[in-house]
Amino acid sequence: MVAKTRIQKMKETQAKLIAAGRKAFAEKGYALASMDELTAEVGLTRGALYHNFGDKRGLLAAVVDQIDTAMASRAKELGQKAGGGWEGLMAEGAAYIRMALEPEVQRIVLLDGPAVLGDPSQWPSQNRCLQATINTLTNLANDGYIKPVDIEALSRLLNGIALNAALWVAASDDAETTLPKAISAFECLASGALNPTTEALSIKN
16 A cells, blocks of 8 residues: 655645534634644644644634635536526626525634634635636626726626625624525626626626
């Protein structure tokens, strides 16, 4: 049997810590999650956590990145099923906002994440999502389906609307009631980017 390389072992250790952190943060929240307990649960030490992620905050950042990246991937799949283009972009945004109803997403990504890690727009996962939005809007702009406006600015604002809508839903006392309001407002504001001389909503990219 071939011995595992140092990099393989390190990746396995990181995966175990992220999984343990994800479970602990979801069940107890960041503030109450015990580093000793979560490391012991996967047969590791607090030293392993510090070596791989620096501290508890570093572990949270890794967990948030994993969940937020998966959220974006799920939203993109739904966007593709909607046909891509403008309709796909709206489907992605609505799907992302809808995920705010999921307990794990609520607690880790939308509540503890911003409180501990700061501005979500600066997270690596959000920056990757921004680039995807820029690509989609660039294609739509090239075909004349949106108004002549700076693409990066529009992408940042559209993503910001979806993110803040999700944050609102997560923090709401009645998330189920808040959700349709948030999605409706997102779609209303986003529609202002459409070129009125085109049938953008029926276009598939």
